[in-house]
Amino acid sequence: EHCHFIDSPQQAKLFQREMINTFLRYTDPSLRQHTVLTIGIVGGGATGVELAAELFDASRLLNAYGVTALDHQQISVHILEAAPRLLPGLSERISQTVQQELETMGVTVHIGTAIKEAHANQLVTADGDTIETDLNVWAAGIKAPEFLTKLGLSTNKKNQINVEKTLQSVDDPSIFALGDCASCPQGEDGTVPPRAQAAHQQAKLLAKNINHLLEGKALNEFHYRDHGSLVSLARYDAVGNLMRSSASRGLFLEGWFARQCYASLYRMHQVSIHGVPKTGLTWLVDKINRYLRPRMKLH
Numbered sequence: 001e002h003c004h005f006i007d008s009p010q011q012a013k014l015f016q017r018e019m020i021n022t023f024l025r026y027t028d029p030s031l032r033q034h035t036v037l038t039i040g041i042v043g044g045g046a047t048g049v050e051l052a053a054e055l056f057d058a059s060r061l062l063n064a065y066g067v068t069a070l071d072h073q074q075i076s077v078h079i080l081e082a083a084p085r086l087l088p089g090l091s092e093r094i095s096q097t098v099q100q101e102l103e104t105m106g107v108t109v110h111i112g113t114a115i116k117e118a119h120a121n122q123l124v125t126a127d128g129d130t131i132e133t134d135l136n137v138w139a140a141g142i143k144a145p146e147f148l149t150k151l152g153l154s155t156n157k158k159n160q161i162n163v164e165k166t167l168q169s170v171d172d173p174s175i176f177a178l179g180d181c182a183s184c185p186q187g188e189d190g191t192v193p194p195r196a197q198a199a200h201q202q203a204k205l206l207a208k209n210i211n212h213l214l215e216g217k218a219l220n221e222f223h224y225r226d227h228g229s230l231v232s233l234a235r236y237d238a239v240g241n242l243m244r245s246s247a248s249r250g251l252f253l254e255g256w257f258a259r260q261c262y263a264s265l266y267r268m269h270q271v272s273i274h275g276v277p278k279t280g281l282t283w284l285v286d287k288i289n290r291y292l293r294p295r296m297k298l299h
Contacts, residue, residue, distance in 0.1 A: 003138035043140030044081025165221035
């Protein structure tokens with residue numbers, strides 16, 4: 001109840017409104033030397049990391065537009081991650097590079113730090129330490145909708161339906177699940193990570209398996225292929241790797257080229273959802289709006 005979530009457009013808009021209102025409390029330039037605005041982000045995955053960088057970028061724009069007297073030097077952002085490092089689902093090299101970039105910006109990174117309690121203006125760690133905050137954001141992990149646990153199918157603690165490698169429910173072979181809603185086995189004791197590329201690959205397999213089921217053919221098993229990951233740090237930087245395989249760690253990317261790859265990956269997702277014509281028109285409109293719209297939406 002004391003943290004903002006950004007798992008849906010509605011939640012993101014609510015957080016944006018609260019963030020701007022928080023900045024608007026500091027419009028008097030005389031407050032600038034005596035004020036530090038503290039934002040706590042629980043979760044050091046891709047969402048928390050990218051949000052921290054975007055907050056610093058937003059503070060610069062809000063100050064430039066005269067919305068607030070505070071600039072990035074008066075913004076204190078804390079990322080708290082329970083795992084031993086940031087981005088625990090990605091490679092250690094990416095994790096280290098991202099942490100260095102964030103600390104260079106001014107982000108305070110707390111690793112191996114679990115949160116026990118969240119209050120209106122305070123976060124309490126499992127060790128009993130407290131961090132005073134003006135705004136809290138909860139970006140820790142993926143959890144499937146609770147209604148999945150009420151369907152009569154076995155689920156795990158994240159509300160994901162337990163499925164076979166064919167994506168069929170372990171309880172009923174005529175029910176399939178994929179993406180964040182499914183707990184699909186991978187390897188000896190692991191599961192497929194809840195990532196966009198995994199859901200994309202599962203969707204393709206599921207379409208084939210449903211046809212095979214209707215035709216009385218054997219179903220194919222899902223084998224996740226990690227093609228790499230990219231993390232955007234607002235306009236400051238991007239880090240990631242591409243062309244990963246079981247025999248190779250892939251190509252490490254950073255800087256301008258990584259940002260271009262990140263933008264291209266975003267357009268590829270749009271093509272998958274909307275098709276080439278609509279994505280092309282969306283790209284054109286976005287290009288035009290770079291010159292017509294302000295960098296920061298204030299309402």
